[in-house]
Amino acid sequence: MNKERLVLVGNGMAGMRTIEELLKLEPDLYEITVFGAEPHPNYNRILLSPVLSGEKTIDEIILNSRDWYAEHGITLHTGDPVEHIDRRKRLVRSRSGLEVPYDRLILATGSNPFIIPVPGADLPGVLGYRDIADVEAMIETARGFKRAIVIGGGLLGLEAAYGLQQQGMEVTVVHLLDTLMERQLDKPAAALLKASLEKRGLTFLMEAQTAAIQGRDRVESVRFADGSEIATDLVVMAVGIRPNMALAQSAGIHCERGIVVDDTMLTYDARIYAIGECVQHRGHCYGLVAPLFEQAKVCANHLAKLGYGRYQGSVTSTKLKVTGIDLFSAGQYQGGDGCEEILFQDPGAGIYKKLVIRENRLAGAVLYGDTIDGAWFFQLMREGTDISEIREDLLFGQAHLGDSGHGGQTQAALMTDAMQVCDCNGVCKGEIVKAITSKGLFTLEDVKLHTKAAASCGSCTGLVEQILASTLGSDYSTPEAKPICTCTDYSHDQVRAAIREQHLTSLSDCFEKLDWRRPDGCHVCRPALNYYLISTWPTEALDDSQSRFVNERVHANIQKDGTYSVIPRIFGGETSPAQLRAIAEAAEKYAVRSVKITGGQRIDLLGLTKEQLPHIWKDLTDAGFVSGHAYGKSMRTVKTCVGSQWCRFGVQDSTKMGIELEELTWGSWTPHKFKLAVSGCPRNCAEATCKDIGVVCVDSGYEISVAGAAGMDVRETEFLCKVTTEAEVMEVIAAFTQLYRENARYLHRIYKWVARVGLDWCRAQVEDPANRRALYDRFMLSQGVYQTDPWAELAATPADWAPIADLTLRAAE
Amino acid sequence: MTAFLDIAALDDIPRQGARVVKTMIGCIAVFRTAEDQLFALEDRCPHKGGPLSEGIVHGTSVTCPLHAWVFDMNTGQAQGADEGAVQTYPVRLEAGRVLLDVTRLARRSAA
Numbered sequence: 001m002n003k004e005r006l007v008l009v010g011n012g013m014a015g016m017r018t019i020e021e022l023l024k025l026e027p028d029l030y031e032i033t034v035f036g037a038e039p040h041p042n043y044n045r046i047l048l049s050p051v052l053s054g055e056k057t058i059d060e061i062i063l064n065s066r067d068w069y070a071e072h073g074i075t076l077h078t079g080d081p082v083e084h085i086d087r088r089k090r091l092v093r094s095r096s097g098l099e100v101p102y103d104r105l106i107l108a109t110g111s112n113p114f115i116i117p118v119p120g121a122d123l124p125g126v127l128g129y130r131d132i133a134d135v136e137a138m139i140e141t142a143r144g145f146k147r148a149i150v151i152g153g154g155l156l157g158l159e160a161a162y163g164l165q166q167q168g169m170e171v172t173v174v175h176l177l178d179t180l181m182e183r184q185l186d187k188p189a190a191a192l193l194k195a196s197l198e199k200r201g202l203t204f205l206m207e208a209q210t211a212a213i214q215g216r217d218r219v220e221s222v223r224f225a226d227g228s229e230i231a232t233d234l235v236v237m238a239v240g241i242r243p244n245m246a247l248a249q250s251a252g253i254h255c256e257r258g259i260v261v262d263d264t265m266l267t268y269d270a271r272i273y274a275i276g277e278c279v280q281h282r283g284h285c286y287g288l289v290a291p292l293f294e295q296a297k298v299c300a301n302h303l304a305k306l307g308y309g310r311y312q313g314s315v316t317s318t319k320l321k322v323t324g325i326d327l328f329s330a331g332q333y334q335g336g337d338g339c340e341e342i343l344f345q346d347p348g349a350g351i352y353k354k355l356v357i358r359e360n361r362l363a364g365a366v367l368y369g370d371t372i373d374g375a376w377f378f379q380l381m382r383e384g385t386d387i388s389e390i391r392e393d394l395l396f397g398q399a400h401l402g403d404s405g406h407g408g409q410t411q412a413a414l415m416t417d418a419m420q421v422c423d424c425n426g427v428c429k430g431e432i433v434k435a436i437t438s439k440g441l442f443t444l445e446d447v448k449l450h451t452k453a454a455a456s457c458g459s460c461t462g463l464v465e466q467i468l469a470s471t472l473g474s475d476y477s478t479p480e481a482k483p484i485c486t487c488t489d490y491s492h493d494q495v496r497a498a499i500r501e502q503h504l505t506s507l508s509d510c511f512e513k514l515d516w517r518r519p520d521g522c523h524v525c526r527p528a529l530n531y532y533l534i535s536t537w538p539t540e541a542l543d544d545s546q547s548r549f550v551n552e553r554v555h556a557n558i559q560k561d562g563t564y565s566v567i568p569r570i571f572g573g574e575t576s577p578a579q580l581r582a583i584a585e586a587a588e589k590y591a592v593r594s595v596k597i598t599g600g601q602r603i604d605l606l607g608l609t610k611e612q613l614p615h616i617w618k619d620l621t622d623a624g625f626v627s628g629h630a631y632g633k634s635m636r637t638v639k640t641c642v643g644s645q646w647c648r649f650g651v652q653d654s655t656k657m658g659i660e661l662e663e664l665t666w667g668s669w670t671p672h673k674f675k676l677a678v679s680g681c682p683r684n685c686a687e688a689t690c691k692d693i694g695v696v697c698v699d700s701g702y703e704i705s706v707a708g709a710a711g712m713d714v715r716e717t718e719f720l721c722k723v724t725t726e727a728e729v730m731e732v733i734a735a736f737t738q739l740y741r742e743n744a745r746y747l748h749r750i751y752k753w754v755a756r757v758g759l760d761w762c763r764a765q766v767e768d769p770a771n772r773r774a775l776y777d778r779f780m781l782s783q784g785v786y787q788t789d790p791w792a793e794l795a796a797t798p799a800d801w802a803p804i805a806d807l808t809l810r811a812a813e
Numbered sequence: 814m815t816a817f818l819d820i821a822a823l824d825d826i827p828r829q830g831a832r833v834v835k836t837m838i839g840c841i842a843v844f845r846t847a848e849d850q851l852f853a854l855e856d857r858c859p860h861k862g863g864p865l866s867e868g869i870v871h872g873t874s875v876t877c878p879l880h881a882w883v884f885d886m887n888t889g890q891a892q893g894a895d896e897g898a899v900q901t902y903p904v905r906l907e908a909g910r911v912l913l914d915v916t917r918l919a920r921r922s923a924a
Contacts, residue, residue, distance in 0.1 A: 450894040520847045523869040523876035546829035550867040550878035804832035805820040
């Protein structure tokens with residue numbers, strides 16, 4: 001069977017990203033032909049400014065080499081633009097006369113720099129700033145001439161001006177308005193930027209309207225509307241871009257400001273898609289790379305005949321690529337009706353920050369001089385996080401919220417290449433930067449895949465995003481709702497909702513109904529899906545142990561040498577001579593290599609082989625122990641102090657309460673591990689205020705607080721409610737645990753989840769008596785199924801844990 | 814030359830799972846996929862020595878339990894951006910029995 005023919009017009013970033021996304025989904029569906037007007041293979045247009053300033057070479061910014069096209073069986077015609085589309089015969093004709101038929105066509109014709117229609121605009125020495133040819137012409141001019149004028153004080157104009165100055169020219173920037181970068185900055189930030197650029201030697205002419213460009217053989221001067229003139233050897237027009245829709249218009253495809261497309265990137269002709277800077281989607285035209293990549297993903301999804309991708313527009317952010325100037329802008333930075341602004345100004349230090357808040361959500365941000373939190377603010381904006389809880393500290397950044405270690409995003413730009421970013425996988429900044437530039441990476445996911453940075457615990461994610469942003473200069477690609485993994489385009493929340501609404505009860509249901517790309521998923525999605533299934537349908541879904549990580553499948557903790565550790569449950573941390581004797585005997589019998597008291601008030605037996613596990617479990621369960629679930633995304637421990645039974649300060653019996661809480665909650669699977677503590681008085685010896693859920697006993701009852709942490713992040717719990725009876729403590733904690741189980745994303749600790757949904761929402765859910773009771777009942781229903789001891793069950797079949805065959809004996813014979 | 818040895822019944826190995834065979838040259842993991850295909854791989858990840866037999870099996874790939882390197886079980890090659898490989902051994906299914914080629918295992922032990 002002949003393959004369908006796909007033709008791409010426009011060999012730029014948006015079009016080629018679509019092809020790459022398509023190849024990932026369906027490598028063999030189409031015979032692909034690509035036409036490009038420029039003589040180069042696809043390159044990274046957003047890195048043109050570093051090429052102009054001499055910080056990079058053209059070879060360094062090539063994204064897909066000619067070999068790449070050949071390897072993927074793609075026919076590439078460079079330097080040969082398509083000039084005609086015959087929609088009836090379904091073919092395109094190029095300038096050289098080549099005719100290629102298509103079944104589907106993608107228009108990715110990009111944009112043209114807007115050239116102001118003044119006399120002399122066609123003189124030699126007048127350039128736009130758009131492609132490699134423009135950059136080469138500018139560098140060439142800088143070799144023989146001295147003076148340059150850049151018309152346009154926007155992002156592109158300033159980058160061009162900086163680059164020309166780095167090439168040794170004297171540069172004047174001419175701007176029509178009184179504010180630089182008015183599309184991204186408010187006045188105070190723009191004033192700081194202007195002062196800083198002036199210090200670097202750029203000259204500005206504000207509120208100046210260009211009237212004519214003068215010269216005989218090439219440009220010699222620019223005349224302004226007020227009659228003044230400035231002599232120059234080069235004029236760069238950087239006053240904006242216009243979607244390049246001439247080809248589409250000539251073919252009769254509906255265009256307004258750009259080629260009009262729907263949410264699937266389809267034009268009014270059902271065989272023709274359009275993507276990138278040439279399109280108009282829901283009234284918007286985008287000129288930044290992140291939206292184009294999101295569009296590419298959707299377009300590829302439809303070309304692959306999957307048919308469920310939908311583009312709904314983008315929130316964009318900008319960063320100026322001028323070395324040494326930190327500037328970040330995103331969202332509705334100007335504010336407006338119903339918006340509040342939080343401001344910080346330190347003109348002396350050259351720092352200005354403005355956050356725009358609407359309905360307790362971050363709507364926009366402008367940062368100048370200190371952009372460390374840009375990526376974090378942008379994330380809060382995209383995810384629509386409720387910021388009312390952190391509002392007071394918001395402006396001071398993530399570091400101020402109490403993150404220890406790398407959560408605080410120590411200035412990525414100031415780090416040296418040798419400094420370690422990801423402590424889990426030992427990745428230095430230099431390796432990340434090298435991977436980004438040499439392999440053409442744009443997304444956090446790409447960086448994780450290629451370098452393993454941020455791929456383990458994720459605490460350096462913010463830092464890695466910052467390195468991405470500072471390396472790529474301009475915006476980088478971060479999809480709004482991240483898919484669980486590459487098996488699907490659905491996010492965690494979407495999958496969880498589908499499982500609930502469509503009553504999916506098995507992994508194969510999910511794979512089938514949600515169009516999973518791989519027949520049995522991968523190691524990323526399967527554990528998450530398994531959790532969502534068993535937590536949503538505890539009595540119906542079957543727990544799939546093959547979709548669990550090793551520790552949860554083997555019910556022990558794997559160690560670096562492949563041996564395991566075993567921790568029996570010691571309820572509330574209170575033990576007895578008989579229990580200790582049983583542990584000691586087991587430790588001796590199996591020659592345990594280490595016996596360690598854990599932070600959760602219990603005892604860890606380390607260095608056991610897999611074969612030994614069912615045997616030691618049998619001994620421990622015979623002595624009355626159950627599994628401590630120290631290995632699971634599950635309830636771990638309830639730490640206690642001795643409380644009123646012994647302590648002269650204790651006001652309630654915290655040990656007894658801890659034991660009862662542990663008896664209530666053990667065995668429950670949760671999105672991530674989950675620890676409790678009960679302190680018998682406000683002296684808080686059980687450290688209850690840095691646990692996922694903590695109870696502090698007071699004279700008049702019990703204070704329950706939640707969302708603490710004492711790991712990668714250190715956080716104090718936040719007050720949830722106060723109750724007067726033990727029974728209420730049990731009900732509130734079971735209900736809150738169930739709320740967490742039903743709503744948090746897999747692998748989110750309670751504090752991360754609460755930060756997303758807001759503590760007020762959580763409190764409202766458990767304060768309502770009927771709702772609290774319903775949550776409690778659902779928790780107990782699940783416990784009826786899952787509060788069983790896996791050790792007792794698995795100890796019955798020790799043969800399953802041994803090697804299936806031993807060939808060493810045979811060889812010895 | 815090959816020498817296939819009957820080591821177990823197919824049902825001794827869980828679907829999307831593995832069992833280990835001890836040999837003179839170290840452990841070999843024998844995998845069974847969701848589609849009942851069999852693969853035998855050296856049970857030692859080239860990265861940090863993780864036991865691949867404890868990894869999550871998906872398609873014809875397995876993910877190392879220690880640091881999530883993914884291996885194509887057809888070739889033993891690490892996938893994606895990771896570079897490395899594990900030794901693969903011929904294994905086949907006959908009348909519900911799992912047969913492992915022990916030629917290379919024997920050769921090493923004889924040497």
